[in-house]
Amino acid sequence: xxxxxxxxxxxxxxxxxxxxxxxxxxxxxxxxxxxxxxxxxxxxxxxxxxxxxxxxxxxxxxxxxxxxxxxxxxxxxxxxxxxxxxxxxxxxxxxxxxxxxxxxxxxxxxxxxxxxxxxxxxxxxxxxxxxxxxxxxxxxxxxxxxxxxxxxxxxxxxxxxxxxxxxxxxxxxxxxxxxxxxxxxxxxxxxxxxxxxxxxxxxxxxxxxxxxxxxxxxxxxxxxxxxxxxxxxxxxxxxxxxxxxxxxxxxxxxxxxxxxxxxxxxxxxxxxxxxxxxxxxxxxxxxxxxxxxxxxxxxxxxxxxxxxxxxxxxxxxxxxxxxxxxxxxxxxxxxxxxxxxxxxxxxxxxxxxxxxxxxxxxxxxxxxxxxxxxxxxxxxxxxxxxxxxxxxxxxxxxxxxxxxxxxxxxxxxxxxxxxxxxxxxxxxxxxxxxxxxxxxxxxxxxxxxxxxxxxxxxxxxxxxxxxxxxxxxxxxxxxxxxxxxxxxxxxxxxxxxxxxxxxxxxxxxxxx
Numbered sequence: 058x059x060x061x062x063x064x065x066x067x068x069x070x071x072x073x074x075x076x077x078x079x080x081x082x083x084x085x086x087x088x089x090x091x092x093x094x095x096x097x098x099x100x101x102x103x104x105x106x107x108x109x110x111x112x113x114x115x116x117x118x119x120x121x122x123x124x125x126x127x128x129x130x131x132x133x134x135x136x137x138x139x140x141x142x143x144x145x146x147x148x149x150x151x152x153x154x155x156x157x158x159x160x161x162x163x164x165x166x167x168x169x170x171x172x173x174x175x176x177x178x179x180x181x182x183x184x185x186x187x188x189x190x191x192x193x194x195x196x197x198x199x200x201x202x203x204x205x206x207x208x209x210x211x212x213x214x215x216x217x218x219x220x221x222x223x224x225x226x227x228x229x230x231x232x233x234x235x236x237x238x239x240x241x242x243x244x245x246x247x248x249x250x251x252x253x254x255x256x257x258x259x260x261x262x263x264x265x266x267x268x269x270x271x272x273x274x275x276x277x278x279x280x281x282x283x284x285x286x287x288x289x290x291x292x293x294x295x296x297x298x299x300x301x302x303x304x305x306x307x308x309x310x311x312x313x314x315x316x317x318x319x320x321x322x323x324x325x326x327x328x329x330x331x332x333x334x335x336x337x338x339x340x341x342x343x344x345x346x347x348x349x350x351x352x353x354x355x356x357x358x359x360x361x362x363x364x365x366x367x368x369x370x371x372x373x374x375x376x377x378x379x380x381x382x383x384x385x386x387x388x389x390x391x392x393x394x395x396x397x398x399x400x401x402x403x404x405x406x407x408x409x410x411x412x413x414x415x416x417x418x419x420x421x422x423x424x425x426x427x428x429x430x431x432x433x434x435x436x437x438x439x440x441x442x443x444x445x446x447x448x449x450x451x452x453x454x455x456x457x458x459x460x461x462x463x464x465x466x467x468x469x470x471x472x473x474x475x476x477x478x479x480x481x482x483x484x485x486x487x488x489x490x491x492x493x494x495x496x497x498x499x500x501x502x503x504x505x506x507x508x509x510x511x512x513x514x515x516x517x518x519x520x521x522x523x524x525x526x527x528x529x530x531x532x533x534x535x536x537x538x539x540x541x542x543x544x545x546x547x548x549x550x551x552x553x554x555x556x557x558x559x560x561x562x563x564x565x566x567x568x569x
Contacts, residue, residue: 252419261345261360261362265283266309266311267370268297279364279367280293281293281362283413283423284344287342288338289338290322291335292330292332293332295325296396296412298331310369312369317335317338322468323469325469325470327568328457330461331413332461345421348424350424353380353453354377355380356376357377358419361406361411363427365408368410375406375447378447379402383398383399384450385534394568398452400428401425403450406445408445413427414426425457430448456537471541472564472566473537473540473563475506475547476505477507478491485528486517486519487517487519488518488529506561509561516550516551540562544559544562546558
């Protein structure tokens, strides 16, 4: 499955609904009866009929429209940090990093969420893997939308018809006594247990930040991150900060409004992980506790925090819908390289701007980084804006933690590799080692892990340990959940016969 970065434009309000039937005119009302003058009484000027009592006037708030959010950054099954189809063609990229960009006509793929992602990141289009990078919101515009006007008309008509009734009911209630019951406690003073969503959110929100990234060309967007350690390192997605890597500007804002400039410490395009560091970081930072993503089970509760469409400090909930979901995400551009993950899938609402934010378990431990979404090709309301349809994808925190530690230590990512080029063509048969390597190189690296294990061009890898491999992207994502030096069992087919071999994974430093 593949995805691309999410857009961030806010759809316009729909047109006003038809106005309700007009209230009856004065001529439609029954005449007001009056008494005849008393016999033998002197003539007197006719008295005016008393005005009917009116209920309290209700002021309808037309409200200002919210800020229109510019299009932004969204991501594989191939999940991009938005969704879409997996790359087509018979390209033979190396299963080690970097693989070539997904070939073929773009299809609905998961996109960076974010941003996402988001969304976080540049671009925007059909939905895809990942929470995309979210561009900065434009200034709010005041005015009434069609739907607001329609609601106003309806309210005025309802007020004319029901005013007298409301007055009568209130009057009768005053005479018979109130039947309402006062709450024993207000919401603000209720004690919320640590395990409730409200309790988890209260502890986690102060350690999340909204990230603003701007490139040297002035373009950028909004994403999310969270405190990784007390030294001021923030963990987020690569596609959230990519615009600011070369000469751009970066800032992080906490829920209390405190804003800090930041710099990129390191970024891993293949993993879609980045670490930034706050300048003049405060001394009271509280890192979010990291859970164990290997122990997560389908059906476990999840809590996502992010800035969907620029709405900072938003909390959504859901469950783990699936594990080990092969996702290849990209920003959808022609020269984009894919990011690969064996993702945690969740139905918690993730949208552009959520990218880089934490996915928490019910105890408030980070189990993943929200990175991509699968969305429909059209966002509705006549726009191409992608949004959540309940298919969000997160990088497992065990993998993200290892990558972050390498970035802090060396400034560059370290990738596990098998040392063979595999086809990125979407199939269900396995990952085929190609007959020719990338750029005319050998398909099986001489002296590399695959060669040492006896693998040859034409072999089709069907399992890595106990994980079923149905395609090249799936194999890459599974390899990258391991560390260099790990020993894995590879099951493959050659000439119609099944074989197994042990492979000790090699390493590749950097995205180049």
